[in-house]
Amino acid sequence: MTASTAIPAFPARDYAFAPWVDARNLIGGQWVDAVDPQATLDVINPRYGRAMATVTLSGAADVDAAVKAANSALPAWRALPIRERAQVMFRLRDLMRRDRDALSWLLSHENGKVFSQAAAEVDKAIECVEFGCSLPNLAAGTQLEVSRGVTCELRYEPVGIVACVTPFNFPIMVPLWTLPQALVGGNAVILKPSEQTPLSMVALGELLREAGLPDGIFNVVNGGRAAVEALCDHPGIQAFSFVGSTRVARMVYGRACATGKRALCLGGAKNHLIVVPDADPQVTIDNIVASFTGCSGQRCMAAANLVAVGNVESIIEGVKQQAAALVAGKDHGAINSAASVDRIRGYIDAAEAGGATVAVDGRRSAAPDAAGTEGYWLGATVLDHVRPDMPAAREEIFGTVLSIIRVDTLEQALEIENANPYGNASCIYTTSGEVARRVMGRVEAGMCGVNVGVPVPREPFGFGGWNDSKFGVGNITGWDGFRFFTRGRKVTTKWALQQDWNWMA
Numbered sequence: 001m002t003a004s005t006a007i008p009a010f011p012a013r014d015y016a017f018a019p020w021v022d023a024r025n026l027i028g029g030q031w032v033d034a035v036d037p038q039a040t041l042d043v044i045n046p047r048y049g050r051a052m053a054t055v056t057l058s059g060a061a062d063v064d065a066a067v068k069a070a071n072s073a074l075p076a077w078r079a080l081p082i083r084e085r086a087q088v089m090f091r092l093r094d095l096m097r098r099d100r101d102a103l104s105w106l107l108s109h110e111n112g113k114v115f116s117q118a119a120a121e122v123d124k125a126i127e128c129v130e131f132g133c134s135l136p137n138l139a140a141g142t143q144l145e146v147s148r149g150v151t152c153e154l155r156y157e158p159v160g161i162v163a164c165v166t167p168f169n170f171p172i173m174v175p176l177w178t179l180p181q182a183l184v185g186g187n188a189v190i191l192k193p194s195e196q197t198p199l200s201m202v203a204l205g206e207l208l209r210e211a212g213l214p215d216g217i218f219n220v221v222n223g224g225r226a227a228v229e230a231l232c233d234h235p236g237i238q239a240f241s242f243v244g245s246t247r248v249a250r251m252v253y254g255r256a257c258a259t260g261k262r263a264l265c266l267g268g269a270k271n272h273l274i275v276v277p278d279a280d281p282q283v284t285i286d287n288i289v290a291s292f293t294g295c296s297g298q299r300c301m302a303a304a305n306l307v308a309v310g311n312v313e314s315i316i317e318g319v320k321q322q323a324a325a326l327v328a329g330k331d332h333g334a335i336n337s338a339a340s341v342d343r344i345r346g347y348i349d350a351a352e353a354g355g356a357t358v359a360v361d362g363r364r365s366a367a368p369d370a371a372g373t374e375g376y377w378l379g380a381t382v383l384d385h386v387r388p389d390m391p392a393a394r395e396e397i398f399g400t401v402l403s404i405i406r407v408d409t410l411e412q413a414l415e416i417e418n419a420n421p422y423g424n425a426s427c428i429y430t431t432s433g434e435v436a437r438r439v440m441g442r443v444e445a446g447m448c449g450v451n452v453g454v455p456v457p458r459e460p461f462g463f464g465g466w467n468d469s470k471f472g473v474g475n476i477t478g479w480d481g482f483r484f485f486t487r488g489r490k491v492t493t494k495w496a497l498q499q500d501w502n503w504m505a
């Protein structure tokens with residue numbers, strides 16, 4: 001095992017291609033090579049389609065090494081008072097603010113987001129760390145005199161070693177959805193980032209070390225399926241959290257639960273935005289376009305289907321015009337891979353062949369840089385007259401594509417929304433409180449917006465959808481996240497021992 005500790009800072013402060021260090025595992029405070037390598041992959045900068053680093057996929061022996069390191073470090077960490085554990089989050093917040101630009105540029109390079117959207121992700125990640133800072137003030141358990149001289153007290157205890165598996169689309173924010181609660185809760189973490197975007201976790205691992213987190217409390221195991229399955233199966237891991245596609249979320253939820261772990265697995269999405277004629281045109285147009293093109297549509301909260309109720313023609317026209325004016329590479333970033341571009345184009349082609357209108361055609365957008373880059377690009381695309389039975393209306397496309405479905409009544413819109421198997425986000429655009437109230441009471445989604453196209457619940461509210469968008473109970477962020485990573489211990493105490501009272505006295 002070759003170990004290294006010196007990681008140079010990511011050098012780029014613009015979009016010019018920049019290579020960086022290879023992603024290695026962080027085990028017990030050391031960056032090390034995989035001992036059970038399965039394969040080595042390129043980490044591609046999607047703007048250029050060029051490798052900026054490599055990542056070696058780990059196997060079960062690497063997961064086991066991380067569990068051993070976590071086990072050694074855990075007793076001292078969990079013995080610290082929660083306020084002392086939270087100090088690491090205060091320091092991490094300051095370090096992330098110090099390095100905001102460097103982190104954002106690294107994120108932009110490994111994921112393909114434009115800088116402004118990468119910086120917004122880093123800002124949101126910092127907000128998650130701030131929630132971790134606040135936990136000592138929230139985590140006071142309750143205590144009650146349940147009977148004369150008898151008190152019952154609730155304490156939040158760590159679960160032990162926890163695994164967090166994350167997707168490519170938010171390489172720093174999604175890991176920080178869970179890390180603050182897991183770490184401040186007194187656990188040791190093994191994080192498995194997406195093999196497509198493992199570099200942000202190299203930067204975060206360095207910052208956590210600088211923030212004074214003891215070695216072995218935060219471990220990174222890079223990998224793909226083999227590493228994830230080893231995390232599900234390892235008997236030394238007590239909790240398993242996952243964020244990614246529904247297909248994998250469903251699979252790993254069952255696998256982790258089968259070994260007795262508590263599990264919370266968030267999956268994909270197909271978000272419906274309903275527009276009625278009394279909607280404010282400009283607010284609605286701006287919001288819908290930002291929702292479906294932000295982060296190149298590669299976010300689980302992105303608008304996917306615009307369900308147009310009655311005559312909302314001027315809003316539809318506005319959406320098309322604004323989308324057509326967007327410039328790939330400036331207003332939104334690249335798509336993560338060539339395979340994803342092919343998949344997304346396939347949905348557009350199939351919708352067109354099935355009778356939908358390609359009102360704004362992102363297939364024609366070229367790479368944005370005159371420098372002749374060969375990255376993975378697709379412009380904003382608006383499909384009109386999409387039928388609810390088309391794949392473009394039913395399946396997660398995960399790209400800069402909006403499908404417009406036209407209906408006559410709000411009831412028809414709700415039926416379409418309710419019929420989709422996902423349940424992440426849903427939104428209504430209206431100026432009527434009565435309509436908003438009706439829709440918010442009926443949509444099958446865990447995160448809903450009124451005139452808000454990306455209704456992410458901000459801290460301290462918890463992030464989590466319904467139905468096929470989530471397997472397990474509770475939300476992954478906020479207070480639910482802390483509850484997921486802790487166990488309630490009830491301590492019943494009686495000091496004034498009385499011989500003449502029975503056990504209920």
Ligand code: NAD
Nearest residue numbers: 166167168193194224225228244245248266267268269300
């Ligand atoms: P993905 O499911 O392909 O990968 C997610 C993680 O699972 C990665 O770490 C990957 O290495 C691992 N993985 C992939 N295949 C696996 C397998 N067969 N067995 C075990 N592990 C496997 O997802 P992605 O492409 O990285 O991310 C995009 C998806 O994530 C979209 O569906 C998106 O909607 C979803 N997502 C959901 C949320 C949410 O909060 N609900 C947030 C972000 C992304």
